[in-house]
Amino acid sequence: MSTISLTRRQGLALGAASLFALGSKGVNAQGQAELTFWSVRLNTPELQAALLPLLDQFMAENPGIKITNEPVSGEQVYPKFIAAVQGQQMPDIAEAYSYHPLQFAALDQMETMDDIIAEWEQEGRLADIVNEFAYRKFFWQDHYWGVPYNLDPRAIYYRKDLLEATGLTPPTNWDELQAAAIAMHDPANGVAGIGFPAGDFHITQHFYMGFMFQAGGSILNKDGQLVFGTEAKDANVQALTYLTDFATKLKVTPDGIAAWNTDDAHTAFVQGRLAMGMGTGRVVGQIMRENPDLFDKVGILETLQGPKAKLTAGFYNPMFIWKFSPNIDAAKTFVRWFVSPGRLAPIYAANPGQHWPIFKSEFDTEFNRSNPLLMEMLTKVIPYTTDFAYPGTGIPEMGVIDGEKMFAAPVNEVVVGAKTPEQAVVDAHKRMEEVFLGG
């Protein structure tokens, strides 16, 4: 049996080294790399219940890394992150809204994710992502600043029983949607033809964005230049007119939609007050929990063929890493692990429909096959989802345009009769221009 003897000097040196290791930033007393992980999109109780065992599993498989999750409320996202940037107390890893990585990259706070994207490309996983804009929107100044990890789609739900009673088939284009909304509008029985959030909230612009893309419009062009009220103005006005006509001209929506946020539209549909309702994927789980009798009577419309395109809005949420994290390698290890195939199945199951995989190869699961609404979402909506940056790559200014709800305002203003669609688009464009000019 051999023994190791140390001189006093060696002992002191070892002691000092140990103290240094213990005191090193980002390493705990057990020598583990410590990571903080802020989650913005996974912060409800059911999603947290699905997330935390995943983190335990990661730590069991990677004993050298300790990860601590902190859920962040959606309303607190910007105050919390901005305070963290100012105080240089950013989390090592975060998952949040679409434009966060670019905004923080503009502040020189983000680690590039080029290596992970390159790996995905080599492994063929990049080609497996539903839509190239899922990752292109994180590309700015020759680098990827985030990687997508899940998808949050927008869809139009409809009441199959009410539609059948009219003798119409499920709408597939703008004219048919309008005809169906008129035909199913039945205020005497407390059912409006269609409902969508038109309040001064972020969700409002998500639905406008879908119609905008369908009309051939956009906010930016493929070079990242603002075209909302210039080259794309006609298409954007056309989309705005079409969407708001449901409320102002056809009067087939509930009167109060100009104050509606996401949950108002969801609840109205789930309570049976809407024949058709625009909502997030979360509606599927909400119907299952709150009004299961409605489940078999509900369908999801095929993404509409607009005048120019068949597209809808979907948000590919990112994960990103703080540039000054003392444990960047460990953080990337976690991101690779977290976004690996099949990993997030418990999260998808926690609230059916709310979160979706970004990889096509993950769609064919028993969980999806066993749920008709999920299958409809999968076949009729998800393949047509695209994101803000369409048809280009991302820019930090888009985060401000989205954050300030600059293209929700036109919907709200037209629905309440404060502006014409054209005026609303022109005014919104002016506000967007100011973002590009600075200030």
Place this chain on the structure above:
Amino acid sequence: MLQRQRARLAYYLVLPAMTLVVVLNLLPLLQGLVISMQSQNLIRPNPTGFVGFRHYVRALTQDVDFWSSAWHSVYFTACAVAGAYVLSLGLALLLNLDIKGRGLFRALFLIPWVVPDVVTALLWKWFYSDQWGFANFALVKLGLVGAAIPWLSDPKMAMPAVIIVQIWKLYPIMTVVLLAALQSVPKELIEAAKIDGAGPFQRFWYVTANFLRPTSMVIVLLACIWTFQSFDIIYLLTGGGPANATQTLPILVYVKAFWASQLGYASAIGVLILLILMVLGFLNLGLERALSRGRDAHV
């Protein structure tokens, strides 16, 4: 000598409190002032670059949102405080009467004050809902209106609707304070006025109101400050909409700071809010002094 020692001791005694005031109040205020003169546009390089009064000029001369938000703030504050004052004065006068269950009523009237703002906003949002709100349900059932009123989705109705909520939130504390002031009115004076033949209105106007005035000035000033800087109730009820009809200055600050990443500009608006409130405070103080002088001269 002894007096000087006493004075020194007094300074030592207030030192901890002053230190706290400096650290917790003045330093953040100074930092806010500094940030308001820096670029602090978080999507632009060099956020700490000095820009002088550029943000102030932008707010006062270029940003239409600033002036419309300022007007909304003034309108919201004036209506909510006036409404709450009238309501609370009436309630305080009633609760000052020797009625059965007075203690219970006083406790019940305090409920809105203890409800957190977020809960208040959500309760009223449901109450106002055009789909399932009790307000519309009751009005329609009673035949007072033919169809649901779009309380929060009509730009003309939204501001009155949020003002009602703010009145609901304010009146309890105003009632308590006014009631305390009412109870300090000497009964002998009221009796003397009665003997002199003063009617109820004259007794209120010439005796009670004089005693209420200083308290009223203070509570109105405080209510104005609370209301002017109120954020969460309006934000949760309307988000500042519809069509910006309820966007007040605090909401504009929030939007500019945290959604538009323009911390410098938002700080400048914050400083302007502070200046507006200081002017309001000085006006209140001046008015109180003028009224006191008038009262003294009258006496």
